[in-house]
Amino acid sequence: MVSMTRRERTAAVALTAWALAWFVIMAWNGGGSWHFFVQGAQALADTDDAIRGGLHTYAAAPVLQIGPVALLAAMAAMPAGAAGGLAIWQVLGAAAGLVVLWQVRQVGAAARPDLLHDGRLDRRVAAAAVCFVPVWLFLAVGVTHVDDVLALLFAVLALRATAVGRPVLTGALLGLAVDAKPWALPFGCLLLLLDGRRKALSAATTMTAVIAAAWLPFFLADPATSNALHFTIPNTELSALRVLGVHDARTPPWDRPAQAVLGTVLALLAWRRGRWAAMVLLAVGARVVLDPGTNKYYVAGVVVGAALWDVLGSRAEWPWWTATACLGLFTARWVPMPDAAHGRLALAYVSACAFLLITPAGAGTFSDRSGPTCEAAEMTIARRMANKVPEVTVYFWIIKVLATTVGETAADLLNMNLGLGLTWTTVVMGVLTAGALVLQFRSQRYVPWRYWLVVILISVVGTLITDNLVDNFGVPLEVTIAVFAAALAATFVLWHRSEHTLSIHTITTPRRESYYWAAILFTFALGTAAGDLLAERINVGYLPSAGIFAAAIALIALGFRLRVLGAVLAFWAAYVLTRPLGASLGDWLSQSRDDGGLGLGTVGPSVVFLLASVALVGYLTRSRVDAPAERPTTPAPVNARAYP
Structure with a gap:
């Protein structure tokens, strides 16, 4: 057993005290969104109600933008009553934050062994935790959004599963993330980090099956479940959408699909550029840049992604991305300033995140794909096959x-x-x-x-x-x-x-x-x-x-x-x-x-x-008149005169 130095023990005690203090602060008048989970859990459990209960829950109450896995998790705590269930999930949600930090550390140990020898990895994790704790506990304890807690937890666990080469587990965890909160769909890009095309395909198949198992029964039982896809929320003056020119009182119907598409595109670009440690940050950043400014707990996803980047991808020794998200997107919401400034801050932060995709490669950024998971991503495209497109006849x-x-x-x-x-x-x-x-x-x-x-x-x-x-x-x-x-x-x-x-x-x-x-x-x-x-x-x-x-x-x-x-x-x-x-x-x-x-x-x-x-x-x-002709495997020039 490795013993801790006096300095490390002091840091651990201080971090624990910091977390407990924030837990007490957030628990005081906490659970702001718990009533949605109580309502959803009760409706889901009421299978005798053929209009508003059971598999008709989302059709009757599209306001429940919560995945079935999160409702089942809340239902499991209902025997303790609404107040008891709240307390249970506040504790479990806080514990999930510790699991997230530990998994970030474990992924770092696998992907960045160079940070282990002089203790830099632990220092990075501890420094990021200081900024991570207030934002996470606001999500888990202050508003108690179990769906976001589970989605982010499953996503980080899936990243860990890719590092150890477990495709079925990776797909199951990514599927559960979507089943907890649909906006987690862009996290599915993480399966590209698996070693080899066969494993990625296995993970994708598992993910699809897990998502279908949770959501299809609702759509099959009641086609009006699609109402939940079109539900809108208030577009406040704090919104980044208003900075982008969307001034409607409520979010436009394309907002949530656009978040998913943009998040997926940014995550794919991060993978393609070799900046896989930024995939979660950019996927969640798309949600924030199209944020209607209604919910402060959205920032928790940004902080999780920023912590991953600060620990695994950044060249800096201090968690500047996590700290900036905590101060500029979270703490600033309680600072008196013009409403429009909040939307501009969100847009500026996500734009800075997107800048990661175009900055030159540097040491320690994994842009050279030196880590094991990045090598796996490279191997998925290395194998050559016969041309799979017919001749143009x-x-x-x-x-x-x-x-x-x-x-x-x-x-x-x-x-x-x-x-x-x-x-x-x-x-x-x-x-x-x-x-x-x-x-x-x-x-x-x-x-x-x-x-x-x-x-x-x-x-x-x-x-x-x-x-x-x-x-x-x-x-x-x-x-x-x-x-x-x-x-x-x-x-x-x-x-x-x-x-x-x-x-x-x-x-x-x-x-x-x-x-x-x-x-x-x-x-x-x-x-x-x-x-x-x-x-x-x-x-x-x-x-x-x-x-x-x-x-x-x-x-x-x-x-x-x-x-x-x-x-x-x-x-x-x-x-x-x-x-x-x-x-x-x-x-x-x-x-x-x-x-x-x-x-x-x-x-x-x-x-x-x-x-x-x-x-x-x-x-x-x-x-076989259109069978592809045998050609050299070297790339053809773009302006080749032979038909493509």
Whole structure:
């Protein structure tokens, strides 16, 4: 047993006293949000109430923005009564903070052994704990938000599980984090730190299963559970949203989805840049930058992420990021200042965090991926395969247009004709697409039916994403087009910076394939929005819109033939435009005559185009006329004149 020095004992006693003092302070009139958990636990336990209880809880009370795991945790304490349950979870929540700090230390010991020898690791953890304790105890004791406590605890435990190479445990913990609080979804990016693609896939499968097990029963029992997805909260004068120009009295319906998307993108960028220790900080930072200013306990997630970075990634010996979050985002809420200053502070802090992604690499930042988990992330992209994308032939473009037409009509068929609604249609198609992608990624070569199955399913999902944003969340088509165009451009930039090519002749690693399918998804979503804008909003009509897009594709082909356009630019421009071409044709066939269509409905065109696609894919499977040619594995230049 290692004995502590006198200095270490003094520091431990002082830190313990500091924590106890803050526990007493926060417990005094604490538990500010506990009534939500009492209400939710009682409703969940009341399975006899077929309207407001049991699996109808979220449909009847969308204000309960709390995951089922957190409600079950609160329910477990209810035998002690509301007051007794509060006391139990205040103690457990405070203890969870100690577990978080200990796990940060353990991850540091595994990933930064260089900090162990002279005690620097323990000093970093202790210094970060000084700033961490007040903010965490406000969350766990002051407001007693059990859902956030569990989500952050599970996320840090999942990070520890990646360090020891436990994929199933990693996936289960990340799934439980989402089951405790849905905003934890961006933490799923942590599974990329596992050693090898097989382990990452195992973790992702486990995570998906755990999330589905908790949430699907509610959606299956009561489709109105989707009401919880659209619930809004007050957008106060302290809000960072107001600094960004959103002055509505309540949060816009796109706010929470935008938090999840932005958090995921930032976490992925952190992983890609080798700054994996900042993944949690950036994922939570997205929540704060779009924060309506209502809840001070959001800062606890920032402080957890900042502590991870200060201990594991920062070159500084003192926890400047944790201290700044504690003072600027938490303590400042009790300091008299103009309301708008709080939103500016939040925006400034998150912008500084995002700056981590573009600053030059330095020693001790893991940007060289020297730690064991970073080496594992690198190994997931090292293995080369045969090219998994077909040759670009006339069959490629025919099936592409057929697939886009099926995507448009099939989405309408499932949504309206079969009565699933946008939410359920999106869930079903998302699950099917995820399964098809698993099959595609497991293949070591181009298999026609697997490849084109993914294309057809992604075409439906791309349509549904745009329809959800426009119809469910009220995002204007113009904004949707701008967002997906930016997402597609960002994908291409990251792809080229990483692989030095955008050629589809070299889809020979899992990383390149990931970029490829991300680009495909964004082209479908962008094309859907562009087609709807031209045909419906500008009121050009379906058939004239199809003619416009066909003419644009013809111009691109001519530019390529005349060597005005490079192969990569010509291919991706044509790929984007075939989406609105197919969508316009699908709408022209299926929509009523009053709306400018032929009135054939969605069933007939969907079946005909799907059968045509299946027939062509069957022919390609037997003939292999589109099988990728053998090429050198060196990246092709971006301006190569051979078709990509």
